[in-house]
Amino acid sequence: MIRFNRALEQAKVLSFDLDDTLYNNHPVIKAALQAQHDYLQTLPQWREQEADFWQYCREQALMQQPALAHDVTALRKQALTHAMNHLGVDNSHAEHAYRAFAEARSDIIVADSVLALLDTLRQRFRLIAITNGNVDVTRFNLHGQFDAVFMAGPDGRAKPYSDLYHKAAQAMAVTPQQIIHIGDSLDTDVQGANNAGCKSVWLNNQAINYHYKGLADMEISDIHELEILT
Structure with missing residues (x-):
């Protein structure tokens, strides 16, 4: 399922949440x-x-x-x-x-199909990660997949605060509007991206009741549906 609520255009950077977005963190x-x-x-x-x-x-x-x-x-x-x-x-x-x-x-193995998706997306976008968690991507097979990783704490307040998004925009020399953030949480990922002026993609694949009532620019039910952006 893919649903567009607003147009996604002029993006140069794709930002990924990590836990429960690129792998099952439970x-x-x-x-x-x-x-x-x-x-x-x-x-x-x-x-x-x-x-x-x-x-x-x-x-x-x-x-x-x-x-x-x-x-x-x-x-x-x-x-x-x-x-x-x-x-x-x-x-x-x-x-x-x-x-x-x-x-x-950090004892994680990301599926080969997800790594292949990142390779495909990298042909058009620069890739970064923005996370509230403390997973160490250098210790498993996401190592080397991102131009930068921004973590709550060392890099600013946790999502949905705008700190991490704004720091990412500055570091990547783009405007917030040129970043599309993809994540599984409406409350942190989508609300945070919207608050910061970034584009947002909600990976809606978990049966969770969220408080945030705003809309993501795009909604997907499977991470591989991001191929539509290429």
């Missing part, structure tokens, strides 16, 4: 959380805590540093540090637990 996150959990379970002090202890640590980290809401890596590290301090154990366990999470977090 099993990846599940495995990463399990890897962190498995490491923390080696600590007797951790095993003594209530089931909601991890959520408590995240909330405490955010309470102390609200800006961490825009940087999922820094938030997780700070929550782990808070946990180790609370448990009275060496802070090195926070780094080890995060490393276990991070290694599983």
Whole structure:
């Protein structure tokens, strides 16, 4: 299914969300959380805590540093540090637990058909990624696929704020109107792109109720339908 709500023209850059747009992120996150959990379970002090202890640590980290809401890596590290301090154990366990999470977090294989699609699109557009997540594209087969990757936290506030889009436009020496952003979330990807003055494509392939009522410029149900842009 392809639906155009507004014309897509004069674009020079295609921007991709990563998680759940170019690959299914649900099993990846599940495995990463399990890897962190498995490491923390080696600590007797951790095993003594209530089931909601991890959520408590995240909330405490955010309470102390609200800006961490825009940087999922820094938030997780700070929550782990808070946990180790609370448990009275060496802070090195926070780094080890995060490393276990991070290694599983980027254990991804993008389908060959998606890589072929990117190759086709690259013949007409420059390709970038804009993500709220913390996946490391250099550690799996998206490495080398993008001219640049912009991440919430290091590069600005998370989508739907305009920071990442505007930084991308500046870095790529184009106007926001010359960027088409493709993502699975109406609330972050489409709303963010629209707010920033970019074009937007909604990959509508998940049964999720979103709050944002605005329209994407284009709506697709399968990532391969982007071939229509070539």
